[in-house]
Amino acid sequence: MIEINNVSFSYEQEVLKDININIARGKFYTILGPNGSGKTTLLRILSKSLHINKGEIFIDEKELSQIKTKALAKEMAVVPQCTEVEFDFSVQDIILMGRTPHIPRFCAESEKDMEMSKNAMKMTNTWELRNKSVNTLSGGEKQRVVVARAIAQETGIILLDEPISHLDIHQQIEIMNQLRKLNKSKNITIIAVLHDLNIAAAYADHMILMNDRRVYKDGIPEEVLTEDIIREVYELEVYITKNPKTGKTFIMPY
């Protein structure tokens, strides 16, 4: 559904080089790789925050640069690394902003928009927080609110840039479980940049491992997370086993 063909991108120096990825609808993708390998840049290119210098990107066979900002917003939601709001908006206000691409210019939110945002809040356990100011929330609550906003946006694809890197382990698992639920129950394609290889292995259907501006390996977790690959990419000796409870790949450095 998303096709990335021979894409390169550079600011002053090259940040992405010859990227080729195919993304299928309804799967859970994680993008991994060391710092500076180009993960966030890849995500920002997909969300059209950055414009590529070379290559093509297609979403449902339409070229990304030809898709209007508003049309893209109906197709794809983005959860950024951290969300800081300077003014005291309530949680409900922030989540309702997710409805923006569905509301015509001279209109206010409709009954349907209220309903959709309410569903998103129920789903993410943020309904109780709805009248609080976002600035009073903890990191985990804030991230749940941003995920709720992405759900309210009603898109087929959600991109997430390190959504759990500032959270404690309980909050991390909570967010990841919500994403899996969305992926399974609504068939939403999830593309998340993650740092934690074990969490990525526990949730991903498919992994994209980046190294030095290129896609190093692209496949199911068992293919990507091998001792040789991790030694090569992260310069780290690891022992790979299975999580005895879930049967998912589990990595232990030594």
Add this chain to the structure above:
Amino acid sequence: MTYIEKKSYYKRVFAIGIFLLVIVIIVATNFGVANISLKQTALIIMSKIPLANKFFPLGGIKYTSVIILLNLRLPRILLACLVGAALSVVGTSYQGIFKNPMADPFILGVSSGAALGATISMVFLKEVQYFGISMVAFSAFLGAMITTFIVYNIARVGTKIPVVTLLLAGVASNYLLSSIISLMMTFNRDNIEEIVMWTMGSFSTASWSDVILLFIITVPSIIFISTFSRDLNIMLLGEDSARSLGIDVNGLKKYIFVISTLMVASVVSVSGIIGFVGLIVPHVIRMIFGPDNRVVIPFSALGGAIFLIICDTLSRAILPPSEIPVGIITSIFGVPFFVYLLYKTKKKAI
């Protein structure tokens, strides 16, 4: 509670606010050296409103009173009303676009840029007019536009505009621009009084033609900006998030900058530099009604009008019969408020 659940409440409060504005206008018009009673003031103003005038006969009121009211006081007060509304709405939209609660046309140096543009054309191009638009207003617009562009680019760090760099860029350009204005004053002693008025801000030269010019520019501009109020809310999430929610970020910034700058330039060309209105009014409104721009923009326009009429009346009332420039009064209110906001931002950063 969000905007649509409280819409009828906002409408009621807005109606009360309009009523309050009318009362402030009448009381302020009543105030002055010539002694005219409140009842007569109200009658004279009502007699000029179409349809209503049949019910308010002017019998028994002195002709000079009518002239003083209609040709001296009323245009001045309506000018203060329009300037206050325009500056407050510009402040609100700058704060949205810069994602920064300290943004204000005066603090950013945009007002000084307009004043320098006006000064240059007063000294060099005074007689030139195209299509009835004086060069003064046009070069005020040019000066304001260039300053906005420069300050925005100096203050920007990546796609973010931190409070510190924004304030410093504003201070730096303010100093530079006012020293150029002072330099021009020392070289052009003939125009010195006019230029002084520009730098301090005053409504003492108000005329009906100023009111009409400002009305034509600011009222459509305020309506235009308020159609973008939902987009301005979303801009506060950051540019990348706004884009991913379907906002044409670059287009929005361009529209808001051009329209805001046009308003600042037209305001400065009739009243000079009046600081802090765009800072104080939107913040007080946010404290009362919350940060939703669909509420903040209309209420700021109303609040700004009331605030500046009161300030102008004070400027006439404190040392009669002489006047204090109204810019000084707004600064006396504004500086403590500015410090308070800075303190609040500082506390949040820790």
